[in-house]
Amino acid sequence: MAEKRRSGGTSGMSESKPTKTDTEREFLSQAGVGELLRGALLKMVEARSEDPMGFLADHFCNQASEAENGTGGCCSDGDLLNLGAGAHEQQQLSRALWHLRLAHHSQRSAFSNNVRVAYDLLTQTGPQRRGAVGPSGPAGQCSSNSPGGGVRGRLYTHTLQCLCSEGGVPVSTSAPLLRRLHCQDHEAVPYDIFRHGVLTCAVFSDYIRRAQRLYAEVCGPAEGPAGRTLCLAVLGTLHEALETSRSNEAKVSRYLEASAKISPGKLAQAMAGAEPAGGNMDAKEFEDAAAELFIARVRVVC
Amino acid sequence: MSVNTVPCTVKPTVTLQIGDAETDSSRPGVYVIDVTLPIGQTVNIQEISFKNYYTAYVSVRLLRRDGEGAAKWTTCLRNHCLMPSPHTEEGSQDYCSVYRQQMLIEPDNVTSVRLILRQPSSAWLNFSVEDIKIHPCLNEDSEWDIPDWLSDLTQVDQLCDLQGLPDPQTVSSSIQQMWALTEVMQTNQTTASIGRFDVDGCYDINLLSFT
Numbered sequence: 001m002a003e004k005r006r007s008g009g010t011s012g013m014s015e016s017k018p019t020k021t022d023t024e025r026e027f028l029s030q031a032g033v034g035e036l037l038r039g040a041l042l043k044m045v046e047a048r049s050e051d052p053m054g055f056l057a058d059h060f061c062n063q064a065s066e067a068e069n070g071t072g073g074c075c076s077d078g079d080l081l082n083l084g085a086g087a088h089e090q091q092q093l094s095r096a097l098w099h100l101r102l103a104h105h106s107q108r109s110a111f112s113n114n115v116r117v118a119y120d121l122l123t124q125t126g127p128q129r130r131g132a133v134g135p136s137g138p139a140g141q142c143s144s145n146s147p148g149g150g151v152r153g154r155l156y157t158h159t160l161q162c163l164c165s166e167g168g169v170p171v172s173t174s175a176p177l178l179r180r181l182h183c184q185d186h187e188a189v190p191y192d193i194f195r196h197g198v199l200t201c202a203v204f205s206d207y208i209r210r211a212q213r214l215y216a217e218v219c220g221p222a223e224g225p226a227g228r229t230l231c232l233a234v235l236g237t238l239h240e241a242l243e244t245s246r247s248n249e250a251k252v253s254r255y256l257e258a259s260a261k262i263s264p265g266k267l268a269q270a271m272a273g274a275e276p277a278g279g280n281m282d283a284k285e286f287e288d289a290a291a292e293l294f295i296a297r298v299r300v301v302c
Numbered sequence: 303m304s305v306n307t308v309p310c311t312v313k314p315t316v317t318l319q320i321g322d323a324e325t326d327s328s329r330p331g332v333y334v335i336d337v338t339l340p341i342g343q344t345v346n347i348q349e350i351s352f353k354n355y356y357t358a359y360v361s362v363r364l365l366r367r368d369g370e371g372a373a374k375w376t377t378c379l380r381n382h383c384l385m386p387s388p389h390t391e392e393g394s395q396d397y398c399s400v401y402r403q404q405m406l407i408e409p410d411n412v413t414s415v416r417l418i419l420r421q422p423s424s425a426w427l428n429f430s431v432e433d434i435k436i437h438p439c440l441n442e443d444s445e446w447d448i449p450d451w452l453s454d455l456t457q458v459d460q461l462c463d464l465q466g467l468p469d470p471q472t473v474s475s476s477i478q479q480m481w482a483l484t485e486v487m488q489t490n491q492t493t494a495s496i497g498r499f500d501v502d503g504c505y506d507i508n509l510l511s512f513t
Contacts, residue, residue, distance in 0.1 A: 183496055187496055187498075190494060190496065192492045192494035193492060193495075193496055196491065196494075199487070199490055200487055200490075203483050203486055204487070206483055207480055207483045210479050213476060214476040214477065214480070217468050218468050219468075220466075220468045237477060238477050238480060238481060241477075242481060242484055253449065257451050258481070259481075260454075262474055262477045263455070263474060264470040264471050264473075264474040265470070266474075267470045267473050267474045268467075271467045271468065271470065271473070272467065290480070293484070294480075294483075294487070297484060297487070297488055298487065299491045301496060302496065
């Protein structure tokens with residue numbers, strides 16, 4: 001729709017058209033639509049989801065409810081706060097999980113940003129102080145520092161459990177890992193530990209999926225379970241490689257040496273050397289054995 | 303050509319000619335250049351390099367110190383040809399190297415090197431060699447030890463007895479990814495602590511007072 005601007009001309013016509021352009025532009029800048037759209041597009045580029053329409057719908061929903069809660073939490077009275085605490089927490093958790101799902105952990109900077117956003121979201125939950133309602137009023141949001149100075153332990157554990165289960169890891173397999181990352185319910189989890197826990201769970205779910213695929217490969221085209229000695233031989237090479245690259249110096253030669261231990265030639269040798277007798281190993285046992293290799297190297301939170 | 307050279311002194315050339323040097327006006331056809339190492343130092347020569355300047359033939363003699371300390375001159379290179387035809391330009395300004403393998407004797411424990419230059423052609427006013435450098439032997443095992451695992455690499459093709467076993471390539475690929483994921487997790491561990499004060503799960507006041 002081309003708008004013609006007339007330098008002089010009849011007063012009636014020329015006045016209405018420039019004002020119309022100005023009002024539209026003014027309207028857009030006042031509403032902050034440019035910022036909204038830019039934020040949405042940036043998030044979309046980071047996440048690269050397969051369903052752009054659904055992603056944008058989710059994004060705008062989240063933004064809307066965050067904006068609501070920001071002012072709503074301050075202005076509402078005591079009853080609403082107490083009733084809504086559980087539901088509010090659940091909502092924040094699901095929102096934080098949505099953020100954490102946006103980028104894969106290999107996209108390091110996007111993932112770190114999302115962890116930061118999720119951490120900030122989760123530190124806002126919990127009972128807000130009564131005193132905070134008065135001074136801040138409807139003008140701004142509530143202070144983002146929760147009384148504890150971190151994410152509550154219970155919420156942190158719940159986040160990790162959700163991450164593991166969404167990643168396809170059965171509860172029994174992830175239980176030893178969560179024991180290592182566990183924080184007490186009442187404790188306040190600082191950002192570093194939160195990030196460590198989230199990243200470990202994300203990497204662990206990838207690891208378990210890989211292990212499941214590996215079991216299928218070791219079984220081969222045969223229908224039944226794989227031989228025990230064969231599985232142990234294969235996992236043994238992984239164990240050796242992890243032991244070799246364990247040194248704190250992280251010398252390149254150690255990585256090369258470790259990778260030489262899991263080359264196709266070495267694996268062929270290990271598999272050929274495995275005796276055929278010795279029973280079978282089912283998928284669950286294989287998964288647990290592989291998980292144990294990973295979990296043994298996770299630092300316990302203390 | 304190795305970069306490291308041994309510091310040595312090149313003495314001025316000495317001409318060898320028949321008759322009296324001052325009265326005889328013909329140009330000499332033989333020059334001798336001595337290259338000495340600092341007193342007390344010996345070298346195991348890997349290579350002698352120089353730039354030729356119209357020298358046709360070169361002989362090299364070495365002063366070697368043997369076990370008892372006595373020094374002996376021996377010829378290690380006899381009439382090595384630098385210019386295929388002494389009257390023509392070919393090879394006249396080449397950069398040359400004499401290697402250990404070309405020498406008649408082992409050039410070890412050398413204290414002095416003598417280069418005997420010959421140019422039978424009268425076409426050239428002058429001849430010599432320039433920029434003489436002596437390169438010592440490098441120690442075999444000084445810097446890098448070849449690790450054992452490098453010589454232990456096996457190829458998949460070498461093992462043909464893989465019937466009934468899963469494909470090593472796909473299995474190896476999965477194992478490598480699992481290894482990489484574990485390494486990612488390990489390198490991103492945090493050293494931060496949550497700051498607990500309990501001793502063995504207990505917050506006993508008496509225990510806390512000692513921390």
